[in-house]
Amino acid sequence: MRTRFDRLALLETFVRIAERQSLSGAARDLGTSQPSVSRQLAALESRLGVVLVRRTTHDVTLTPDGLALLPDARRMIGEWEAIEDRHSEEDALKGTIRVIAPVALGQGLFVRAAAQFMKDHPGITIDWRLRDDVIRFAEEGCDCWLKIGPVPDDSLVVREMARVERLVVGTPDCLGRHVGMGLDAMPWLTLGPFEGNRIELFDQNEAAQSFSVIPKMASDNIFAIYEAAIQGVGIAIMPRWFVASDLDNGTLVDAAPDLRAARLPVNLARASGTKRPARVEKFCNALQDWCAARL
Structure with missing residues (x-):
């Protein structure tokens, strides 16, 4: 295997092995056999003079x-795809876009944007993974990472997509049972990554009001907190x-109309120093437009 094309094919096989953590899984994705994948891996290791993968009975x-090779391999593959896009006679987008998105936005608003993009571009497939934790971008094999809040990786190019308005909500029944109580005395349901045991709210002049609480319920999952709020446990x-329809139909009400929590940025992170396939650029721009219209 001495051609440039073959070298890229070896790198593509290596990347797929890394992503699937399995030679058989990589073979299925590539439409070939496991022995063929093993031979390609051995050829790449021989060419580079290093061992790239450790294999045991159970995992890879x-x-x-x-x-060390993985980010370089992904970058070279991405740059080659960008070259193909620029010089191909085909205008239609095609290929896979790998996305990591936050759980709530990822299975709510953002997945609708992704669905519309696939309808507009039938040749596109999307690998859609939902995670709220901090990832190691170079090891994940994604084209873009959507994250609420700051992105703790200076090596990435970060674009702020929107800022999410957050308000205090509760059911009419819950608020009725606690008439006359100050916010600091109310039963609170808190989302650990953002509130914890301390609530900070701002008035229209950006003056802060903060106080400590002992949560009635605390969780790292927004759906759990939402369900407890809908059941009238607290605010x-x-x-x-996330709650727009509940506010419209009166299931939840704005418990502090003159106060808002800090707006959280929704960021889009991508690897730096590489040309990206047209499908990734257009997908990111479509997400930006979706956010501008709905957040």
Whole structure:
């Protein structure tokens, strides 16, 4: 295997092994056999003179050399795809876009944007993964990472897509049972990553009001907090987009109309220093437009 094309094919096989953590899984994705994938991996290791993968009975892991190669391999594949896009006679977008998105937005608003994009571009497929934790971008194999709040990785290019309005909500019954109580005395349902045991709200002049609470319920999952709020257990800070229909039909009400929690940025992160396929650029722009219209 001495051609440029073959070298890229070896890198593509290696990346797929890394992503699937399985030679058989990589073979299924590539439409070939496991022995063929093993031979390609061996050829790449021989060409580079290093061991890239450790294989055991149960799993496949990358060696330090394999981890070092992975971002370079992805970058070269991405740059080659960008070249193909620029010089191909085909205008239609095609290929897979790999996205990591926050759980709530990812299975709510953002998945609708992704669905519309696939309808507009039938040649596109999307690998859609939902995670709220901090990822190691270079090891994940994604084209873009959507994250609420700051992105703790200076090596990435970050674009702010929107800022999410957050307000205090509760059921009419819950608020009726606690008439006359100050917000600090109310039963609170808090989302750990953002509120914890301390509530901070701002008035229209951006003056802060903060106080400590002992939550009636605390969770790291917005759906759990939302369900407890709907059941009338207490009040909670929720994104407006998440509870818009409940506010419209009166299931939930704005418990502090003159106060709002800090708006949280929704960021889009991508690898730096690489040309991206047209499908990724257009998808990111479509997400930006979707956010501008709905957040």
